[in-house]
Amino acid sequence: MVIAFSPQSALGQLLLLRSIAIVLQLVLVLVSILLLDKNIPHKPVFTIIALESAFQLLSIFIYRRTREISEKAMTLQLVADILFLSVLLSFLGGASNAFVSLLLLPCIIAAVTVSIGYVLFVSASALIAYGYLYIAVTMPMHHHGMHMGEHLLGMFVNFVFMVVVTVGVVALLVKRIREREALLAKTREKQLQQEQLLALGSAAAQVTHQLATPIAHLNLLLEELQEDFPDHPAVKEMSSPISQCCTQLEGFRDQTELLKLKGEAKAQSTAFVLEQLEELMALQYPKQAIDVVEKTSAVFIQGDPMLIPSLLNLVVNAAKANERAGKTHISLNAYTKEGYWYLTIQDQGKGIAQQKLDSIGKSVVESDSGFGMALLLTHATLERVKGELKLENMSEGGVLSTAKLPIVGA
Numbered sequence: 001m002v003i004a005f006s007p008q009s010a011l012g013q014l015l016l017l018r019s020i021a022i023v024l025q026l027v028l029v030l031v032s033i034l035l036l037d038k039n040i041p042h043k044p045v046f047t048i049i050a051l052e053s054a055f056q057l058l059s060i061f062i063y064r065r066t067r068e069i070s071e072k073a074m075t076l077q078l079v080a081d082i083l084f085l086s087v088l089l090s091f092l093g094g095a096s097n098a099f100v101s102l103l104l105l106p107c108i109i110a111a112v113t114v115s116i117g118y119v120l121f122v123s124a125s126a127l128i129a130y131g132y133l134y135i136a137v138t139m140p141m142h143h144h145g146m147h148m149g150e151h152l153l154g155m156f157v158n159f160v161f162m163v164v165v166t167v168g169v170v171a172l173l174v175k176r177i178r179e180r181e182a183l184l185a186k187t188r189e190k191q192l193q194q195e196q197l198l199a200l201g202s203a204a205a206q207v208t209h210q211l212a213t214p215i216a217h218l219n220l221l222l223e224e225l226q227e228d229f230p231d232h233p234a235v236k237e238m239s240s241p242i243s244q245c246c247t248q249l250e251g252f253r254d255q256t257e258l259l260k261l262k263g264e265a266k267a268q269s270t271a272f273v274l275e276q277l278e279e280l281m282a283l284q285y286p287k288q289a290i291d292v293v294e295k296t297s298a299v300f301i302q303g304d305p306m307l308i309p310s311l312l313n314l315v316v317n318a319a320k321a322n323e324r325a326g327k328t329h330i331s332l333n334a335y336t337k338e339g340y341w342y343l344t345i346q347d348q349g350k351g352i353a354q355q356k357l358d359s360i361g362k363s364v365v366e367s368d369s370g371f372g373m374a375l376l377l378t379h380a381t382l383e384r385v386k387g388e389l390k391l392e393n394m395s396e397g398g399v400l401s402t403a404k405l406p407i408v409g410a
Contacts, residue, residue: 004065010113011069014077017109018056021081025049025088041091048091052084071114078106078122086129095134095152100159103130107163111170123167130159215245244283267408268307270334270341271298276308277315277332285319289328295335300408302385310381313374314345314401321349321399336407345401351393378403 005011026049033040059077063069069077082103089097103126110122134156222242225235274292281290301307318330327348334343379389387405394400 003060005063005067009068010074011063011066014074014109014113015056015060017105018052018081022049022053022056025052044091045088048084048088052088055080055084071118074114075110075118075122078110079125081106082122082125082129086133089133090136094136095130095156100130100133100155101162104159104162104166107167108170111167112174116171119167119171123163127160127163130156211245212249215242215249218242219246266303267300268303269298269300270294273301273308273311273343274332274334277312280308280312281315281319281330284316287328288319288322288330290315290330290332292332293334295333299336299341301341301405302408304381304385306377306381307385310378311343311403313378314403317374318345318347318349318399318401321347325349339407341405341407343403343405345403346394347398349398351397351399352391 007013007016029040029045029049033042063073085102089095089100094100107119107123107126110119114122134152219242222235222238225232226239229235271294274294278290278292281288315330315332322328322330325348329348331346332343333346334341336342375389375391382389382403382405385405387403390402390404392400392402
């Protein structure tokens with residue numbers, strides 16, 4: 001039989017501990033019968049151990065293909081351990097048995113493996129089991145001994161105190177460990193994102209450097225053609241694309257120089273940002289109708305050399321989505337709220353697949369139109385200026401991209 005779960009997993013460790021417990025129970029009962037107390041009820045004790053062994057084998061068989069079980073299933077396993085131990089102790093002295101403190105172990109395991117609601121349930125089960133052993137089993141056996149009764153009552157109170165303190169401390173420590181692990185995971189994710197952006201930036205700079213010479217050579221050839229054939233239609237058509245390539249190349253160089261300065265970025269007016277977006281989209285996508293609505297007066301947001309290109313990526317993605325769907329309208333709405341400037345961009349495309357919506361913009365995600373590099377750069381830029389990016393599919397179709405940026409001085 002192939003076992004899928006690992007011995008290091010919570011399920012594997014629980015089943016291993018239960019196997020050890022079953023073996024120890026058999027050994028201790030046999031030692032007690034042979035050397036200590038021959039009046040132990042053999043039949044019910046061995047029946048309970050046999051039932052616990054059968055439950056253990058059944059659990060292994062059921063979860064043999066499962067790497068980790070749910071919190072609910074884990075809780076049921078722990079409650080079963082409490083039940084078996086309680087029934088076994090009910091034949092072996094109840095709360096006066098020295099091993100009654102083992103009821104604390106499932107509570108500790110629960111505090112480490114499941115959420116607080118299930119921890120409280122397991123702890124309450126252990127307290128109820130101990131209370132049953134004390135009231136229904138132990139007290140009738142020791143009702144004549146006042147001192148023994150006080151001692152057992154003290155043990156019960158001590159058990160309640162130990163459950164509350166131990167479970168509370170362990171749950172708090174586990175919570176802090178999980179928070180630290182989440183922080184480390186987030187830091188590793190951000191570091192990986194920065195490494196991806198660095199690799200992408202290096203590749204882009206290299207490609208730009210390699211394209212500079214051919215574009216300059218084509219520009220010189222175009223000038224010679226314009227002198228020799230000024231009225232040729234092909235020469236006139238070549239002028240605009242090559243000029244645009246030169247403009248884009250110079251713009252990239254300017255952005256690179258601004259990044260090299262590493263100085264404090266100046267605040268930018270939202271009116272200037274929207275104006276730039278309109279102009280750049282008119283040059284790149286003249287067939288797309290950009291409807292810009294600024295619902296409040298212009299404010300200043302934190303400037304960044306890559307801010308406008310990053311916001312332009314969102315509008316470009318909207319334009320590409322429109323082209324694939326045969327649409328031509330893009331809505332841009334700008335407004336302020338609680339110290340933040342919001343820019344929403346809505347297209348008329350087919351939307352983004354739901355399984356990609358949560359991860360796109362935060363990591364490299366393969367799609368029909370690329371790997372989401374533009375959104376990855378946009379997300380990184382907005383994070384650098386303490387902003388946020390949110391993408392959501394609209395019920396009427398299309399994607400609504402929302403950029404949230406802090407207002408300077410708000």
